[in-house]
Amino acid sequence: MNVLLTIIDAVSDYSGRLFAFLCLPIIAVIMVEVIGRYFFGRPFIWSHEMTTFLTAVLFLMGGAMVLKERSHICVDVLHRLLPVRIRALINVIGSGFFFIYIVVLLHGGSGFALTAIRIAETSGTPWNPPIYVVKVFIPLATALLLLAGIANLIRDFRVLLSGREET
Amino acid sequence: MSVELITLFMFGGLIFLLLFNVPIAFATGSMAVISAYFFWSPKAFHLFPTAVYGMVTNYIFVAVPMFIFMGAVLERSGITDHLYEAVYRWFGPVRGSLAMATVVASIIMSAMVGVIGAIIVSMGLIALPSMLKRGYDKGLAMGSIMAGGALGVLIPPSIMLIMYAMWAGISIRKMFLGAIVPGLLMGGLFLVYIGVRCYFNPALGPALSEEKRISWREKLTYLKALILPFLLIIFVLGSILAGIATPTEASGIGAFGALICAAVYRRLNWNMVKGACITTLKLSAMVMWIGFGAVMFISVYNALGGVTFIKTLMLSLPVEPWVLLVGMMLIVILLGMIIEWVGIIMLVVPIFIPIAAALGFDPLWFGMLICINLQMDVLTPPFGYALFYMKGVAPREITTMDIFRASIPFVFIQLTVLVLAMIFPQIVMWLPSQV
Numbered sequence: 035m036n037v038l039l040t041i042i043d044a045v046s047d048y049s050g051r052l053f054a055f056l057c058l059p060i061i062a063v064i065m066v067e068v069i070g071r072y073f074f075g076r077p078f079i080w081s082h083e084m085t086t087f088l089t090a091v092l093f094l095m096g097g098a099m100v101l102k103e104r105s106h107i108c109v110d111v112l113h114r115l116l117p118v119r120i121r122a123l124i125n126v127i128g129s130g131f132f133f134i135y136i137v138v139l140l141h142g143g144s145g146f147a148l149t150a151i152r153i154a155e156t157s158g159t160p161w162n163p164p165i166y167v168v169k170v171f172i173p174l175a176t177a178l179l180l181l182a183g184i185a186n187l188i189r190d191f192r193v194l195l196s197g198r199e200e201t
Numbered sequence: 202m203s204v205e206l207i208t209l210f211m212f213g214g215l216i217f218l219l220l221f222n223v224p225i226a227f228a229t230g231s232m233a234v235i236s237a238y239f240f241w242s243p244k245a246f247h248l249f250p251t252a253v254y255g256m257v258t259n260y261i262f263v264a265v266p267m268f269i270f271m272g273a274v275l276e277r278s279g280i281t282d283h284l285y286e287a288v289y290r291w292f293g294p295v296r297g298s299l300a301m302a303t304v305v306a307s308i309i310m311s312a313m314v315g316v317i318g319a320i321i322v323s324m325g326l327i328a329l330p331s332m333l334k335r336g337y338d339k340g341l342a343m344g345s346i347m348a349g350g351a352l353g354v355l356i357p358p359s360i361m362l363i364m365y366a367m368w369a370g371i372s373i374r375k376m377f378l379g380a381i382v383p384g385l386l387m388g389g390l391f392l393v394y395i396g397v398r399c400y401f402n403p404a405l406g407p408a409l410s411e412e413k414r415i416s417w418r419e420k421l422t423y424l425k426a427l428i429l430p431f432l433l434i435i436f437v438l439g440s441i442l443a444g445i446a447t448p449t450e451a452s453g454i455g456a457f458g459a460l461i462c463a464a465v466y467r468r469l470n471w472n473m474v475k476g477a478c479i480t481t482l483k484l485s486a487m488v489m490w491i492g493f494g495a496v497m498f499i500s501v502y503n504a505l506g507g508v509t510f511i512k513t514l515m516l517s518l519p520v521e522p523w524v525l526l527v528g529m530m531l532i533v534i535l536l537g538m539i540i541e542w543v544g545i546i547m548l549v550v551p552i553f554i555p556i557a558a559a560l561g562f563d564p565l566w567f568g569m570l571i572c573i574n575l576q577m578d579v580l581t582p583p584f585g586y587a588l589f590y591m592k593g594v595a596p597r598e599i600t601t602m603d604i605f606r607a608s609i610p611f612v613f614i615q616l617t618v619l620v621l622a623m624i625f626p627q628i629v630m631w632l633p634s635q636v
Contacts (some may be wrong), residue, residue, distance in 0.1 A: 051475075054482035057270050057456070058474075060263065064453025068446070082260065085449070090257035092266055096486025106224035107487060107541045111583055113222040121222075128223040135230035135494070138246050139253070146250035168258060172250050 035188065042185040043102060049178055050099025056092040060085060079161045087168050094171045098178035104186065122193035129187050136180050143172035202240055204510040211236050211502055216539060225544045226487075229494030233501045240505055252496045256489065260449055261367045266485040267452030268358045271437075271459040272314025273477035278463035280430050281323040284309060287423035289331075289409075297399030297406035299337060300345040301392050303328045307349025308388045311356035312434045315363075316484060317579055318590050321350035325594035338405040339599065340607040341395065347580055347587040347604075348391050348611035354542070355576040356384040357438060358455075360488065361542055362572060363448065368550050369568055373448040374441055378633040379569045386628065387573075387618045394614055429465055433458040442636070488543050495547030503551065512555050522560040526623065529553055530574055537578030541586075545575060566622075569629040573622055577615040580608050 067081035100106055113121060149155075150166035157165050193199060202210075211232055218228035237245040256262070288309075289302035303324055310320045324346045332342035354361045357377035366376040399406040437455040440446040446454070463469040502508065515525055536545050549571070557567040580587045582605040591604050622628045 050482055051479065054475075054478040057266060057478045057481050060266065061270070061453055061456045061460075064263070064267070064450060065457055068450050068454060071450075085263050085453075086258045086260050089263045089266060090254075092482060093257045093262070093485055093489040094253075096482040097490050100483050100486050100490070103483075105483065105487070106226050107491065108222050108224040109219045109539050109584060110222055112220065124222055128218065128221045131218055131223050131231035132227040135227050135234050138234045139230070139249055142246045143250040143253070145247075146254070169250075169254060172253055 039185050039188060042181045046098040046102035046178060046182040046185070049095055050102075053092060053095035056088050060088045060092070063088065079159075080163070083157060083159060083161055083163060087163075090168050091171050094175035095178070097175055098182040101179055101182040101186065118199055119194060119197050122190045125190040126187065126194060129183060129190070132183050133180075136176055136183060140173055140176040140180060143169075143176050147173050204506045207236070207240055207502075207505050208507055208510065211498070211507070215498070219539050225541055226490040226494045229491070229498040229544065229548070233494065233497035236505070237501045241501065245501065245504070248500060249497050252500060253493050256492055256496060259367065261363070261373065262489075263449045264358075264363055264373070264452040265360055265488060266481045267449070267456045268315045268360065268363075269484050270477055270481040271358075271452065271455040272316065272319055273480045274456070274459035274463050274473070275313045275430060275433075276310075276319050276323055277473050277477060278459075278466045278468040280313070280427070280462070280466075281306070281310065282327055283423075283426040284430075285324070285327050287420075287427060290423050291420055293409040295396070296403050296408045297341070297395045298408055299328065299332045299335065300341055300395045300399070300406050303332070303342075303345045304349045304388055304391045304395065307346070307352055308356065308385070309434075310349075311353040311384070312358070312438060313430060314353055315358045315360040317350050317353050317586055320353045321346060321587055321590040322594055324349060325591060329595065332406075333596070335409075336404075336407055339603060341398065341405050343591055343595065343599070343604060343607040344611050345391065345395060347591050347608055348614070349388075350590065351576055351580045351587050351611075351615070352384060352388055354579060355380055355387070355572060357381065358441075358448075358452065359572075361546070361575060364488070364492070364543060365546050365550065365568055365572055368546055369554055369564065371564055371568055374444060375565055375633050376568065376572075377438070377448075378442055378636065379565050379629045380572065382628050382632050383569065383573055383618055383622055386621070387615060390614045390618065391611065394610065429462045433462060444636075491541060491543040492547055495544050499548055499551050508552050508555070511552050512559065515556050516559055522562075523623075525556065525560060526562070526570075529556070530570065530619070530623075533571060533574045534578065534581075537575060537581065538584055542575045542578065545578075546571070563626065563630065565633060566626045566629050570619065570622060573615070573619045577612060577619060580612050580615065582608060 063081055063085050067077050067085065070081060071077045113124065147166060147169040150169045155165050156162045215228055215232050218232065219225060285302060285306045288306045289299055292298035292302045295301065307320050307324060314320060328346055329342055333339060357380055359380065362376045362380055363373055366373040433455065437451045441448050441451045460469060463473065518525065533545060533549060536549065554564065557564065579585050582588060585608065588604050588608060592601060595604065
C-alpha cells in the first residue's frame, strides 16, 4: 500500500513540476508574437493558437499537484477545530462527491478526446492544427486528479482507523 | 421539480458540501453532476468537457498565469525589501511612518502582482518585525499589512479583474481603468486613518528617531533600486491602458521583463525560475479548477430555469432599484463568507448581470462594485484569506483574535469606499470616460 501511495504521490508531484515549465515556452511564444506583430507588421500564423494551447495544458495539469498538497481552496475553519478522527471521517464522506464529479468528467472527457482523434479534428484556422492534442489533456488531467484523490482517500482511511495524524 | 426547490437544492447542497470541507472546485462540480442527473438528463454530462475546453483555450486567460509569473519573479528578486526600505526612509519623520510605508509599498507591489498572498507574506516578513521592534501597536501594524495586501486584488493587473472582465464580457482595459481610482482612494484612506490615529496617539506608531533620518541625496539613492521595476509596470500597464497591446501580450512582456529585472539584480537562477513556475502552475490551476466547477454548476442551474427565475423574482419585488443593488451587494458579502472570489464571480455574475442590465445599471460600474465588494471579502473575518496569510507569517504570540481585531477598522474603510462608489459612480466611471 505504501508503494502505491509513493507512486501516486510521485506522479502528482512530477506531473506538476514538469508542466510548470510550460510557463517559459508560453512567454517565449508571446514574445515571438509581439515581435512579429509590432516589428514585422504581422504575427506568425501559429503563435496565437500555440499560446492558448500551451496555457490550456498548464491550467489542466496543475490540478493533481494541488490536490496532493491538499491546497484546493476549501472552508476549513470549522473543520480544523474538530478531533482528528471526525475530520478524517468528514474527508472520506466528502471525497464521495469529489469522485462523482471526477468520474463523470473523466468519462465525458475521454469521449470528447476520442471523438476529436477519430475525426482528426482541426481548429479550422489558417494554421489549422489538430486540436485533439489539447483535448486529450482533459481526460489525462482528470485521471491524475482521480489518482491523487485515491491517495488522499487511503490516507484519510488510515487516520480514521488509527486515530493518529500521519506525518 | 419546481425551480424554487431546484434553487434550494443546488445552493443548499453547495453550501452543505463547502461546510463539509469539500474544496469549492469539486463541490460546485459534483452539485452540477448530481443536479443534471436528477433534474435534467445524464446526456447533459457532455456539456462538461466542452465547457472545460472552452475555458482553457480562451486567449484572454493566458494573462492569468503570465501576471502571476511576473509577480512571482519580481517578488523573488528582492524588490520588496528595496521597496519597503526606500519608502520608509522617505516617510521617516512622520508618526506612523512604518505603517504608512507598508501601505504605500503594498500599493506599488499591487501594480506588480495580481494576487493577495505574495504581498502579505513578503510584507509580513519584512515590515511586521521592523514595526513591532520599534514599538508599533500590533493591531495597527498587522492591519496595515493585511489591508495593503488586499489592495493587490483590486489594483491592476489583478487576476480578479481579468476573470470578472472575461466572464462578464467587459474589456479588461476598461476594468483596469475603472479600478484605479477606487484602489488609490482606498489606499489613501488607509494612509489617512493611520496618520490620524498616530498623530493623536504617538504611542501607536512612533516616528523614526533623528539619527535614523536621512538626507535628500540618500533618499534619492534608495529610489535607484526601484527604477527597473517601475519602468516595467509603467510599460506593461501603460500599454494595456493606452490600448496599444492586448492584456495577454502585455502580460507576456511583463513576465519576460520580470526575468530581465531579476537578471539585472543578479537574482536570476534556475531554482528561482523553477519556484516561480511551480507557484504559477499551482495558483493558475486552483483558479481554473474552481472556474470549471462553477461554470458547470451555473450552466446546469441556468438550463433548469434558475437564472430566469431569480431575475423575475428580484424584478417583481416592489422596491426601488437601489434597494435591489444593496440587496445584491449584501448577497455577495454573505456568499463571500464561505465561497472564494473566483467561485463568486463565476456563480453570481451570470445571475446578477441580467438583473443589473434590466435595472439600467452601467455594466462597468456594477462590475467594479462587485470587485470592490470581493476585495473587502478577503479581509473580513472569519474566512478572509488575508487573515490566513497573516497568521502564517505572524510571530507565535499573536493570536487569531488579534488578527481579526486588527482587520476590523480597515474593513470599515473598504466598506466606506464601496458605499462611496455606489453613491458617486464617477469614482469608478471618471477615468474610463477620459480615455
